[in-house]
Structures are given as C-alpha cells and as structure tokens.
Amino acid sequence: MNRREFLSRTLRAGVLAAAAGSLSYWLYDGRGPGPDSTAQGNLVVLPDFSVPELSGRMSVITGADRIRTVDMGLKAVGGIEAFIRKGDGVLIKVNAAFASPPILGATTNPQLVSHVATLCRKAGASSVVVTDNPINDPQSCFTLSGIGDAARSAGARLMLPTGSSFAPTTVPHGKLIRDWPLLHAPFQGVNKVIGIAPVKDHHRSGASMIMKNWYGLLGGQRNIFHQNINDIILELAMMVKPTLVILDGTTSMMTNGPTGGSLSDLKQTRCMIVSTDQVAADACGASLLGKRAADLPFILKAQNAGLGTADYESLNPAREAVG
Amino acid sequence: MKIVTVRRISQVFFLLLFFWFCIVSTFGEHWWQLRGWPVNWFLQLDPLVHVGVMLTTQTVYAGLSWALVTTVLTIVLGRFFCGWVCPFGTLHHLFGYLGKRGRTLSRKAAVNAYQRGQSIKYYILIFLLSAAAGALMARAVRTAVALAASLWLLTAVTIAIVALTIFGLTNQLRKTGTILLALVGGWTLVGLLYSMEPMIGASLQTGLLDPIPLVYRSVNLVLLPLVDSASPTLSVTQRHYEGAWLIGTVFLGALLMNLRTPRFYCRYVCPLGAFYGVLSRFSLWRIGKRQDQCAQCQWCEADCEGGCEPTGTIRLPECVLCMNCLDQCGHGLISYQTAPSASGAIVSPDMSRRGFVVALASGIAAVPMVRLGGYTDQNWNPAVIRPPGALREADFLSRCIKCGQCMRICPTNIIQPAGLEAGLEGLWTPLLNFRVGTSGCQLNCIACSHVCPTAAIRPISLEEKLGRGVFAEPGPIRLGCAFVDHGRCLPWAMDKPCIVCQETCPVSPKAIFVREYYSPLRNGVAEVVRSNGSVLEIAGTSFQAAQLSTGDYFIRLTTDPTNTRRPIVDNADRVLAVDPRTPFGPELAIGSRIEIQVRLQRPQVDPKLCIGCGVCEHECPVSGKRAIRVSGENESRNKRRSLLL
Amino acid sequence: MAVQPEKTETLVGMAILALLVVIAAGILMRQSRYDPQWFTMSRSEHEIPQAAGELSHLQELLPDGWVPLTPLETFSPENLSDKINGKAELYLAAGFQKLESQRFKRSDQDDSWLELFVFDMGSTRNAFAVFSTQRRTGSTPVDLTRHAYQTENALFFVHGRDYVEVIAAEEGLADEMLAIGRNFVERKPVQSDELSEQSLFPRKNLNAESIALLASDAFGFSRLNNIFTAKYNIAGQEMRAFLSVRPSGADAQQLAEAYHAFLLENGGSDVDSGTNLPEIKLIEIFDLYELIFVHGRVLAGVHEAESKDAALELGLTLYRELQEVDESQ
Structure with a gap:
C-alpha cells in the first residue's frame, strides 16, 4: 500500500516538475523585451477603396437644393450604381467634429447624409456605416449636428468611437502617422468609402474640406499633428483612398473656421462637388473660399504625391445648374 | 553531524551571501562593488517572481529560469527554501528564537500550535496571482470570443455546471471543478457582453509581500543607507530614499511580530511560502x-518553525523543514521519510472554497479598479519619470517587482521608490527624482537596466x-523633457544672470540654449552729474560698490537711437566706470x-535634443521647487507622449 | 534526550555542506565575468569606449609604451564649445574648421596621461593667429616648427594649417610630447610655415617671440582685422608695432582713416609728428601715443607707446623697413 502510494506520488511530482520545466522552457526569453514593447504585428492598414475604372471623374453642380445638386452630380459621374454594388459594405465619413447645429455649417449637412445613405441602400449596399471621431463629445456631436438622426432614419448604422474602436496604423511611406490609433472598428466589412464634408475655412490649414476631414479617423493625442498641418493632411489623403467624395459647397464657411458660430461666417456659394479625385475636389472647393490651390500647400503636396490633380479643370468636370 | 546544525550553517551561509549581494550592489569594478556578482540570484531563485512574470508577460526572462531549481526541489523535498535558504525566513527564525527564549515548554508549544489564520497567506497568494493573470484571462476570453465556437463553449460550460449540480457535489474535487467551470463560463459571458480591454490589465503586485523582493528592498533602501553613513567606502555621500520610513516600518513590523509568534510572517503572510506549500503536495x-x-x-512542537503540528496529523503545506522536531524527539519517532506519516498528513492548504473564489475574483477585479484612475492611460502622471530603458507604463507594471535593485545601483541616487505617484499599483516602483542624489541621470551609465532582474527596465547598451x-x-533614449518655469527662473523672473542649466546640460549639442535680453534695472535710470567720458558720476539712484562690476551690467543713453x-x-x-578704451563721446553731456x-x-x-536626464534640474540654484524641471512628456518609451512630430 | 544522529543524517549533512561550498565557488567564479560597460562609467566624460582594435590616426603618433585612454573625439564649429567652453569664440573668430582630440596614457600608469588637440584652422595664417594670441608668457621656444614653444606640461605649435596642443597631466613629459610633435610634423609634410608679414618687422629691439596675429577686433576696433603685432623695447619702454597687408592701397588708406577717426572719437587728439612724412599720423590718447601710416598696401603703425619720441622712432624704423623691402623687390 505504502509503496503504491509512494509511486503514485512520485509520478505526480514528476509530472508537475516536468510541466513546470517545459512551460518555462517554452516561454523562455533570453533577451528581454525590445525597444518598443507593443506588438508591431497587429498594425492595420486601410485598403484602397477606389474603383480603378472610375478614376478622374468629377462634376460641379450649381444650385441651392442639396438633394437635387447631389443627385445631378452623382448622375454626372456615372450614377451611384457605378460605385455601389449589391452587397457592398459602405462607410460614410462625415464631418461631425463639433456639437453645433446644422445651420452653422460646421458639420456635414444631415439631409445630405441621409440622402446619400438612402441612395447607397437603394443601390444594394448591405450595410451603410456613418462614423467620425469628433473633437467634442461624440454623443452630443452626432445628436446636435443632426447627423445621428439622419443616419438612423436612412437605415445606416451610426458608429461612435469607443476605446476599443481604435487600432494602430502606419501609413506606408508616411512619416507622421506611424503606429498611431486609427478609428478602425467601423471599417469592419466595409469595401466602399464615401467622404462627405462641407467647405470650411480653417485657421491653421487655410481650408478644411475632403482631405482634412479624414482627420476624424485618427485617435490618440492627435492634436500634436497640428504642428505640421499640411503634411498631416497629405498623409491623411495617403491613408484613405476613397471610392467617392462629396464636397458640399452649398453654403461655405468663409471665416472663423473650422468652428464658425455665426451665420455671418457663412456664404451661399451654391455648389456641390462630386468626384473620385479628392485632390481635385479640394482644389475646386478652395475656389469657393476665394483661394487658389496654390494658396493651400496640402493640395500641392497631395498632387505631388500622385494622389490626384490640383488642376481640376483637366478632368473636364461636368457642370450643370439646377434650380 | 546533526541535520539542524547543517540547516543553521546553510541559513547563515545564505543570509551572509544575501547581505554580501546587497553590499556589493554599488557601481564599480572593485571586488566589493558590483562587477559580476550575481546579486539578483535570490530574486531569480524566487518562483513567485518567475510565475508572476510568466502570468503577466507569458515569457520567462533569462535568469528567472533559476526558479525552476527551487520549484523542482520543492516538488520533491517540500518547503526547504523557507527553512534553509530564505534570508527573510532566517531573520524571522532568529527574531522568533529571541522571542521564545526563556519561555516554558508549554508556552512554546502553544505559540507554535497551528492557527486557522495561517491560511490567509494562501488567499494573499491567490489574490496576487489572479491580479497578475487578468490580462492573460482577458486574452483567453478575447480569443474565445473571436472564435464563433465560444458560444458553444459557453453552452457546454453551462451544461456541465448544470449536470454537476444535478448529479451531486459529493466530491471535493468536483466542487472545485464546478467553481472553475462557473468562472470560465462567467468570464466568457462577460467577454461576449463587454469589451474589457481598456480596464483589464496585468498588474504584478507580488513584490509587495513576496519576501525576497521585500527583504532586498528593505536592506537596499533602509538598512544599508543607515549603515552607509558610518563609512564612506560603500557610498561617498549619504544616500536618501523617499518614503523609506514606510518600507522600514513594514520590515521592522514583520520582524517584531516574531516576538509574539515565531515566523509570524512566514506562517500568516508570506505568499511565497504559500506557493511552496501548494507545490509540496506531492513531495517525495x-x-x-x-x-x-x-x-x-x-x-517536537516547542521549536516547530512552521506551526505544522508534527505531534498529530502533520500539515505538510505549513512545514518549513526546520528539522527541529526530528532533532528534539527524544524517542526518535519523527523522521524525514518517503513513507506517509503514521499519524496521517494533511497535504492541502487549509482553504475554504468561498475564500478561494473571493480571493480569485477580487484579485481579477482589483486591477480594473485601480486602473480606473487612468494612470497608465490619459491620466498619466508627468512626475512619473522612469529609469532609462523602462518599458511602457502598463508593460512596466507587469514586470516590476519593486525589489529596489535599480535604486541601490544608481550611482547618483536619483532612482527613488514611488509613493502613490504612479497610482496604488506603482507603489515602490522606481521613479527618478532629480532633487535628491548627486546629479542627474549620467549619460554614460546603463547600470539600472542591467541590474533589473525582470527587464521592467530592459537591458540597453x-x-x-x-x-x-x-x-x-531612433535617437537617444529620452526620459522626459525639461521645462523652464518662467515664474521662478532667475533670468526670466528676477533679472539675475544665471545660466547654470545651460552650462551643465551634458547633451551635445546642448539641449538648453540661451537668448540674450537686456533688461532695465529697477531704479536703474540716472542723471549724469559729471563725466570724463569713461567715469560717470550720477544722481537719482545709487548702488552698492562693485555691485555692477560683474560684466553683466551696461549703460545705455536713453536718447541714443542706436x-x-x-x-x-x-x-x-x-559713480559708474566704463572701459576707458571705449569712453563715451560728446553725446554724453551733463x-x-x-x-x-x-x-x-x-x-x-530644445525638445528635440533634451533627453530628460535632469542634470539641469539637479543643478538649478533655485533650490526648492526648481526653476527648470524634467517632466515625463516626450519620453521615448511611449510615443503617444511626444511633444514634437 | 538528544538522539545520536544517524549515519545517513551525517552523510546528507555533509553532502549539503559540500553543495554550499560548490555554490560559493560558483559565485566566486561568476563575479569575475562581466561587461565593464554595464556597471562602470568610461573615463572620458561623455564617450563610449571605442571598439577594441579600432585605431585612431592620432594614436599612430604615440611613442612606445603609450596607449589611448579615450577614443578619438571630433568637434565641428557647432559643438566646439562643448570641448573648450569659453575659449571657443577665439577659435571660431579665427576660422576654426575642426578639432580632433584624444587622451593617451602610459600603458603601465593610469595617472600619467596627456591629451592631444589638433585644431584644423583652415590656413597657416589662422593657425598662427590662435597660436600667437594665446602664447603663454615664460615659455621656451622649441626647435620643432617655425612656430613652437613649450611650457612645463605642454607643447604648442603650428604646422601647416594645424594648430596643435599637447597638454600633459603632469610635468616631466617633455620628451614624450616632443616625440609626438616630431611624429606629427614628419607625417604631414607642408609647404611652408612662413607668413610674409613676419619678416617685415624691423629686427632691432624686436622681441621675436612676441609676433602675434590678431584675427579680428584688434585694439578694440571692430574693423581692424588680420593685424600682425610685435613688441618692441626701446630704451626701457614697451610698445607694439603693427602692420597688416590689405587687398589694395585704397583699402589700406580707408582703414587707416577709419582707425584714426575711431581714436579721435574715443578721446584721442592729433599731435604734430614733426616729420616731413605727411602720411604719418600721430595721436595722443590717454597719455599714450598711437602712430598710423600707410605704405602701398600695408597699413602699419605703433600702438600704445609711452612717449612721442619712442613712437616716432619705432614708426620711422618700420616705415624705412617697408620702403627697403619695396625697393628690393
């Protein structure tokens, strides 16, 4: 009896010792952690969302009614069906940066958001996500700007940023966006990206339009990038290659951007720009602010990086007037 | 030779070795300095360090493999470490002996009787290890959630629990199993419902009570600094450690408790002893x-060190193998043997299931609770400046065992034990304080990174x-960045020339540069009464003799447009005199x-060049709250804290 | 009551004690194995020890038995002040390009060391400027290069475009320093150390070692640059002669007038020289006399003469010397 007990005990002790030994051996790390102990492996990179055969399309529609101008503008670049196919997952990046009412023009117009979302649904998109990482509290931004309700009413899913929505990204060939938190969760299952932004004056960069609007995809202490605003806008454009961009110049914020705050900051510029070239769209939008592309270094930098053309006339944009 | 004699020799040997290691942990190459002395050996032999770091990082850092020796020996022999090796245990043994002297046999036997409270140490162990295992569990849950099969797992667990409940929990093992299953299921459920990542973390807190880090810390930061002052050999200047009183109080308190109950700490508190107790379950x-x-x-009970009741049914997890019973049994009835005790033996720790679950759950929950403070994230404290090579804060806290080795080795004495600056978790972790000590972080010193036993400060070249x-x-390792306090800086706020910080900045090219500025003196406007061009007699104000002769003071004609x-x-x-070779011309009239x-x-x-070494802060003549201070911004261990692009 | 220990007990005890001895021996062996970089600081304040076997070119100059104490350090105009804080301005104003320095020690003695500084000044002229303006009083000339002297613990010389300092930590290393100097000169052939202006100073009453080149701001006047000065002792009175070759005669003339105006502005007054040479100007300032004249492209004169006569005597000697040189060419 004693002998058997001892043998069984020996066996168990042996197994325990062997388990401890092999676990230690398996997990052995002779060198210790490296300079950056965060795992580099889980960096995410956004894919190219553009449709190659539709590159370089652009329309500039004049009119005061956003629904009509955007309809016309989309038709002129080939119709929404050319961009959104059945089953597509669409992400609409709006500008919901501030908790201010739609009338102040600091954020993307809610009717425009709901209309485009509806068009995407009609074109067969299986899901439409509306997102932004605003400067003010996300919940109040989406509520007060009206974008939250607009998105929901059109059957789109509103995704507010939470701690776990971000994943680190590095922009290939980028110098600034390296291992930086990107609002990545909304991109799950997305294969088409549409950027919708208003035309606004911007104190630091001169103008905030389509390319600057991708700023809302960054997380972390992103304000550090304001030390080099033109290069960060360039890298944002490098980071996001959208399917389509809609630059809303129906009313433009001419002064006190990007927040504005008074109706007197706004001007009826009656223009809707739809393009597959985000650089051309911004260059065209600059003219609404009374600026030339050459006044905005980020536009020239983006052009030089091969992201599009600042000479938007070379795309022969379709021009129409409605209403 | 009696085995207790051998044990005493062994205890003295290891205690002296330990003290020797502490003494030689100073910067230098003499035989009484660090050289290649394996000063971390006791820490490396400590399986609690080994297991703790394994739970938090899923790695075993180099020297920590030594713990396998103690682990395997304990599995085979029992808690030999406590009775034969542990320097803290030896000190308790000694103090306990002093406390027992002169007591009657029955009094001695009474204080050595087993107490239920001795099980507290197991709960402490469970609590500390589960706090360390939080991230690992969260990761397991995340993996489970990521798999679609997790729902099946949850279902299976639920069925298993239900089945076990229905078919009766007759067996102790099954009960334990059920609890574990319930926990797994619960965690999976929580993982499905919530994203826990921001809060759940691996916090290595074993060092608070683990006797080896504790005794290293106490000797390094309290005992030796007190001794140092007696002789300049070990340290040229008196070394200071912030909050040493608390470390010392814990240490002394633990020792004094022996006067009441021998080996009080070992019996009631020590999580390492508890760990050994669990391991010794199958000892041969x-x-x-x-x-x-x-x-x-x-x-046999009179000198029983473990309080394990050798007279009756011996409690093996409590036995520290002091061998006193063996020696004292006049009848030769007690032996160290492979056969089970004739009176039976209790091989499991005396733990209640309820206590186990509470300790486990509270350990897991404690980390999110202390992290609600946000110290590892947005609410990080810029006063937390870690030594060069320290990992990112969360990773750092998952490795640092608060042993104080870096604080002892630091040649300038600037590495200090934290109070609550880095949150409750960061208690006694290393911080840099540039006011104490003899300088800032020396440019060509990397000692702390090589002495750190767990690579919380990773080895750097x-x-x-x-x-x-x-x-x-990547550029040099930056610990932070120096900021000039314009409200306190002599030239900025007081019109006093001083460029000590610029002069002492060791970086090349210097990170501190100066801008010249001419400031009018208070009461510094005067009227010229007489002059010969280079010597001016003035009215309207007056100065102390030679007050203005330092070369920093200048005269300007208020009417001079140039x-x-x-x-x-x-x-x-x-009277003011200017250089007679460059006198004033006729423009200076009476x-x-x-x-x-x-x-x-x-x-x-220049934040591009500043490495945060703190030499400027140390040298700043504004001696209280310095006029230039290093703050954690721009530290290279966390890019998110950059000041510059 | 104590029982006799069993035999096995004794054996086990012995084995354990043997194990302790083995542990002690192992630790003793272990303590000698370490990387000195980890727990000691390199002797040079801010430098990493150079990888073994890497030879600096300064090291080749060493006599036998000397080894590097620190690695070779190189400084540019941007960081020169890190090495010679305070004195950097002097070098920078004179056209400093690069400094290489390294400390060496006797292989058998840690305390016996010296440091070699090689300042690349861009030209012999610049090198001479820093050499001459820092010349230590009470130094001994050395037969090494045209411009060389030594003190108890140091050797200074100009060779080509380099100004070299060898500074020892103790006295009595003169031979070693000179050997290093000779090796330096041998290994680096140069055209000539001669600066033409030096020979223009009249030999009579000249303190030959006092010839110095003021690269800029000579005599407190910011426009006076590239000025050679030499001390003269005439009848117990010390004064300095100066001369400077300017790009053109007109330049020289202009500078002379500017300096003259500067002296007058600062309290000087014109004094009749009493000579028939109209280009000579004599100015009294603070009881001292300044003399200025221009000869061809050369601006020359006397600085801080104690008496009018002495100023004139030296001035005229200098004037005639310049005339002779002109005629001989």
Missing part, C-alpha cells in the same frame, strides 16, 4: 511519524541610450539720462 520526502502512538511530550551607431535613427551699450567695469555708490541694463541669458529648452 516529508516529515512524519514512524508510529502513531507517542508520549505526546510536545518537545550605451549606443542605444545615447542614440549612436545603429541607434542614430541702443549702443557700454559695459560697466566698476562702480561706487554714485544732465544726460542713462539707463542701466543687465544682460540676461534666458534659458530655452
């Missing part, structure tokens, strides 16, 4: 009685620290108004 050799019947003379060679691209200034070479109360200015060189910090 154990203390036991050869026959059940004995005289019940209690001699001088090239890496200074950003040379292959490290030129703002030319001439340096004052000497002065009496109402009655001219002059203004006396002081030339200030105001320091500025």
